[in-house]
Amino acid sequence: MSEEIHEYLKNPLSMYDIAGKTAIVTGASGAFGRGIAITLGALGVNLMLVSGNQEELDKVAEEVREVGGKAATMVRRPDSQEDAEAIRDAVLENFGDIKMLVIASGLNIPGFVHEMEYDDWQEVMDANVRGAWFMAKAVGGYWIENEIKGKMLLMSSVRGRHGNYSGYTAYCTSKGATDSLTRVLATEWGQYGTTVNAIAPTVFRSNLTAWMYGDDELGQATRARSLSRIPLKRLGEVEDLTGMALYLLSPASDFCTGQVMYVDGGYTAG
Numbered sequence: 380m381s382e383e384i385h386e387y388l389k390n391p392l393s394m395y396d397i398a399g400k401t402a403i404v405t406g407a408s409g410a411f412g413r414g415i416a417i418t419l420g421a422l423g424v425n426l427m428l429v430s431g432n433q434e435e436l437d438k439v440a441e442e443v444r445e446v447g448g449k450a451a452t453m454v455r456r457p458d459s460q461e462d463a464e465a466i467r468d469a470v471l472e473n474f475g476d477i478k479m480l481v482i483a484s485g486l487n488i489p490g491f492v493h494e495m496e497y498d499d500w501q502e503v504m505d506a507n508v509r510g511a512w513f514m515a516k517a518v519g520g521y522w523i524e525n526e527i528k529g530k531m532l533l534m535s536s537v538r539g540r541h542g543n544y545s546g547y548t549a550y551c552t553s554k555g556a557t558d559s560l561t562r563v564l565a566t567e568w569g570q571y572g573t574t575v576n577a578i579a580p581t582v583f584r585s586n587l588t589a590w591m592y593g594d595d596e597l598g599q600a601t602r603a604r605s606l607s608r609i610p611l612k613r614l615g616e617v618e619d620l621t622g623m624a625l626y627l628l629s630p631a632s633d634f635c636t637g638q639v640m641y642v643d644g645g646y647t648a649g
C-alpha cells in the first residue's frame with residue numbers, strides 16, 4: 380500500500396515559503412543583518428530593520444525594496460526592556476504581526492585581559508547578549524500570548540566554542556553565552572512550537588572584522604591564523620551564510636531547535 384506523499388516531498392521548495400510573514404532584524408545596518416534582510420525581502424517577508432544608524436538603515440531598506448521586499452526602519456538599539464518593547468510595538472503597528480526575530484547586532488572590542496578596561500568587556504557583553512535577551516523577552520512574550528510559533532535566529536561565532544589569541548575574553552565569553560541562550564530559549568519555548576537556533580560563523584568580511592583586512596599587525600595575524608585552519612581555504616562572504624539563515628527561518632527547520640550551526644568553511648571540523 381503506498382503512503383500519501385507529503386507536500387514537502389512533492390514540492391520541496393514549499394518548505395521555504397515565507398512570503399507575507401514579518402521579521403525583525405536587529406543589526407540590520409551590518410553585513411549579516413543586511414544580507415539576511417535582502418534575502419528575506421526577496422522572498423516576500425515584511426521587514427523591520429533596526430540599528431543605531433538611520434543612514435545605513437535607509438540604504439538597506441532601499442536594497443530590500445529593489446528586490447521587491449517591504450521594509451520599515453527604526454533607529455533604536457535593544458539596550459533596555461523599554462527599547463525592545465518599543466521595537467516590538469513598532470513592528471506590530473507597521474505590519475500587524477511578527478513571525479521571525481533575527482538578532483544580527485553585535486560588537487567586538489579586542490583587548491588583552493590584563494590591559495583592557497572593564498567597561499569594554501561589559502559593552503561587548505551587553506551588545507552581544509543583553510540585547511538578545513531583551514528582544515527574546517519582548518517578542519517571546521508576544522508569541523506565547525498570541526499562540527504564535529515563532530522563529531528566532533541568533534548570531535554566535537566559532538568563538539563561542541574556541542578561544543582566541545587576540546584579546547577575545549569578552550567576545551568569546553559573549554558568544555559562549557549566546558550558544559547557551561540559544562539552547563535554553565529553545566528548551567523553554569519548544570512547548571509553544573517556537574524554534575530558536577544560532578549561526579556560528581568563522582571570519583567573514585564586515586565592519587566587525589575590518590581590522591583583520593587592513594594593516595594592523597595583530598589583525599593580520601588573527602586573520603591568517605583563522606585561515607590556516609579552514610579546510611575550504613578561504614574566509615566567508617555574507618552570501619555564504621544567508622542560505623543557513625533562510626533554512627533556520629523557514630518551515631524547513633521546524634524540527635530543528637536549540638542548535639548552533641557552524642558556517643565556517645570547516646574550521647570547527649579540524
Ligand SMILES: NC(=O)c1ccc[n+]([C@@H]2O[C@H](COP(=O)([O-])OP(=O)(O)OC[C@H]3O[C@@H](n4cnc5c(N)ncnc54)[C@H](OP(=O)(O)O)[C@@H]3O)[C@@H](O)[C@H]2O)c1
Pocket residue numbers: 405406407408409410411412430431432435456457483484485486487502505506507510534535536537579580581582583584585586587588
Ligand atoms: N563578521 C564576522 O566575521 C563574524 C563572525 C562570527 C560572528 N559574527 C557575529 O555576527 C553578528 C553581526 O556581525 P557583522 O559581521 O554583521 O558585523 P557588522 O557589520 O559590524 O554589524 C554589526 C551590527 O551591530 C550593530 N551594533 C554595533 N554595536 C552595537 C551595540 N553596542 N549594540 C547594539 N548593536 C550594535 C551595528 O549597528 P549600528 O552601529 O548601526 O547600531 C551593526 O548593524 C555579530 O553578533 C558578530 O559577533 C560576525
